[in-house]
Amino acid sequence: xxxxxxxxxxxxxxxxxxxxxxLAVAIHVLExxxxxxxxGVKPGLANVVxxxxxxxxxxxxxLAVAxxxxxxGSLFIGTFLSPTFFLSxxxxxxxxxxxxxxxFIGRHHLTAIGLSIAAALGHITGQFITAWLLFIPxxxxxxxxxxxxxxxxxxxxxxxxxxxxxxxxxxxxxx
Amino acid sequence: xxxxxxxxxxxxxLLAALLLAGCSKPEPYSETIIAFGTLVDVTLYAESPxxxxxxxxxxxxxxxxxxxxxHPWKAGSLGRMNLLLPTGGWFSSGPSLLPIIxxxxxxxxxxxxLFNPAIGQLVxxxxxxxEDLPAGPPPEPEAIxxxxxxxxxxxxxxxxxxxxxSRNPAVKLDFGAFAKGYGVDRVIExxxxxxxxxxIVNAGGDLRAIGRxxxxxxxxxxxxxxxxxxxxxxxxxxxxxxxxSGNYERFFEWDGxxxxxxxxxxxxxxxxxxxxxxxxxDSGAVADAAATALFVAGREDWPRIAARMGVQAVMVVDTDxxxxxxxxxxxxxRFESEDAPDPQIRPLP
Amino acid sequence: xxxxxxxxxxxxxxxxGVSYAHFWTGRMPATEARVQTGDGHRHDxxxxxxxxxxxxxxxxxxxxxxxxxxxxxxxxxxxDKFCVHYGWLHRGGETIACLPNRVVLQLAGAEQDFDxxxx
Numbered sequence: 232x233x234x235x236x237x238x239x240x241x242x243x244x245x246x247x248x249x250x251x252x253x254l255a256v257a258i259h260v261l262e263x264x265x266x267x268x269x270x271g272v273k274p275g276l277a278n279v280v281x282x283x284x285x286x287x288x289x290x291x292x293x294l295a296v297a298x299x300x301x302x303x304g305s306l307f308i309g310t311f312l313s314p315t316f317f318l319s320x321x322x323x324x325x326x327x328x329x330x331x332x333x334x335f336i337g338r339h340h341l342t343a344i345g346l347s348i349a350a351a352l353g354h355i356t357g358q359f360i361t362a363w364l365l366f367i368p369x370x371x372x373x374x375x376x377x378x379x380x381x382x383x384x385x386x387x388x389x390x391x392x393x394x395x396x397x398x399x400x401x402x403x404x405x406x
Numbered sequence: 407x408x409x410x411x412x413x414x415x416x417x418x419x420l421l422a423a424l425l426l427a428g429c430s431k432p433e434p435y436s437e438t439i440i441a442f443g444t445l446v447d448v449t450l451y452a453e454s455p456x457x458x459x460x461x462x463x464x465x466x467x468x469x470x471x472x473x474x475x476x477h478p479w480k481a482g483s484l485g486r487m488n489l490l491l492p493t494g495g496w497f498s499s500g501p502s503l504l505p506i507i508x509x510x511x512x513x514x515x516x517x518x519x520l521f522n523p524a525i526g527q528l529v530x531x532x533x534x535x536x537e538d539l540p541a542g543p544p545p546e547p548e549a550i551x552x553x554x555x556x557x558x559x560x561x562x563x564x565x566x567x568x569x570x571x572s573r574n575p576a577v578k579l580d581f582g583a584f585a586k587g588y589g590v591d592r593v594i595e596x597x598x599x600x601x602x603x604x605x606i607v608n609a610g611g612d613l614r615a616i617g618r619x620x621x622x623x624x625x626x627x628x629x630x631x632x633x634x635x636x637x638x639x640x641x642x643x644x645x646x647x648x649x650x651s652g653n654y655e656r657f658f659e660w661d662g663x664x665x666x667x668x669x670x671x672x673x674x675x676x677x678x679x680x681x682x683x684x685x686x687x688d689s690g691a692v693a694d695a696a697a698t699a700l701f702v703a704g705r706e707d708w709p710r711i712a713a714r715m716g717v718q719a720v721m722v723v724d725t726d727x728x729x730x731x732x733x734x735x736x737x738x739x740r741f742e743s744e745d746a747p748d749p750q751i752r753p754l755p
Numbered sequence: 756x757x758x759x760x761x762x763x764x765x766x767x768x769x770x771x772g773v774s775y776a777h778f779w780t781g782r783m784p785a786t787e788a789r790v791q792t793g794d795g796h797r798h799d800x801x802x803x804x805x806x807x808x809x810x811x812x813x814x815x816x817x818x819x820x821x822x823x824x825x826x827x828x829x830x831x832x833x834x835d836k837f838c839v840h841y842g843w844l845h846r847g848g849e850t851i852a853c854l855p856n857r858v859v860l861q862l863a864g865a866e867q868d869f870d871x872x873x874x
Binding site for chain 1: 758760768
């Protein structure tokens, strides 16, 4: 390989995003080992890292972490461009939307808990819509939706509470 | 801040409004009426119980009237006509009979005579005209051959204004394969007149529905002619009819052989190539006549007759258990049984 | 937790409630067998309890059987026995009628699987 003249300089912000994305990828990979009644549909624990990115470094950081998480995470577990990948992608996309909506409506009234819950419900809903439209166009799968929605509320609540506690310990002021 | 708080409140109000709007739907009303020698199940959506009751009472008297008018041999308009037709002379028809004769003549011609309401004598000979099933034995072959030689058909009838005569003394009208469809159409007409937009009328397993069942389409299960339970389901809405002719509906057994009620006008014997034919069509009358005609046509010829009669959506289950669908039916039907058949798609010519 | 978190939590709970109401009531399995006779009597049999019921009709007694969450017409005095041949009913909305003896058996639940059975 010829020596390249291109030099990449990582700024502090880039490093932070990289760290958070690495954490999200790790959670993403761990989560893939969880059993699920609908294969590929997962509670989306990694979203909590996106929530942290949003609270600490703002909206663009959150978007970067989410995109990196989905792409790098699926490359890690070998599901890139497979059905599972599209499920993660749509989950992450809708999680960003719901979280973003909550953020823009009431950012001053929200902590990591509320944002995590919003992200978790968006995540599961996005995955269901994709699963239904692309893979199992049978209305019977929607019977599982309420159950997974309930589970994702609990996961969102727990991971949000953990993130919130972490913030307090680190004394990072909410953005 | 104030703006954000008020937008939160607005969002909550909107959500509550949506939830409440979902709760104040009109309730469906259901009733089973005994008519046409069968049970007619009517479910309709109405604004009030009084309105629903009015509609149900009206339907009940309509059905009662139709049953008396179209009964092939009891005293009534059709019974009287069947007494006068063999004379060959002109007489005045009961006015309510002319439309049903007109429509069934058209459909009979379109079906190449496979749907033939003029073979009332053949139906009598087999004993399928009464409410009780015949006990057997099947009729003598000579008697069947004698009736076939006379070849009664709808085109033997001559109509002039309200007067009618038959050029063939063997014509006896029996609307057993048609009255349900025609009657269900009249009931739906009546409901529409009364301003009812959502209803399903199920006359002994053959039905027509308008509108929807609340927020979803009407769901219809189709009985499995090969055994037990439901073979497939259809979701229907707007204004559609589902009619099935099956060999399991009316039959008797004699000497270990089963004889059912759908007589092939060409042979004089029960048609025995298929188990059931299901037709989905706007009009109940067309669906009813087509289900019978396609049943008689058998597994090879039915697509031709379906095309002639203008029906697009058909399912045929043959005596070997094979299932054939038209492309239009394949788009709509959903198989429900555990051993879902592998259907053959038969495009219409 | 701040006020906004509570709002999100309440909305989430509402959404879950609505989703259960919407996706679960529509396809509840049948919970009872309704038997209607020609003289206008109706008997509701819960499907959890195995039982048999004899109902009178113009021809004699029709025997209805409920077992393992299903129901059927086990015996009928009618001549064609169409109702007996139908076999077990197990889904909401499934209906079988014995016309000669004026007996109707229907499975019902919170909501029915089928609005009508075509035959």
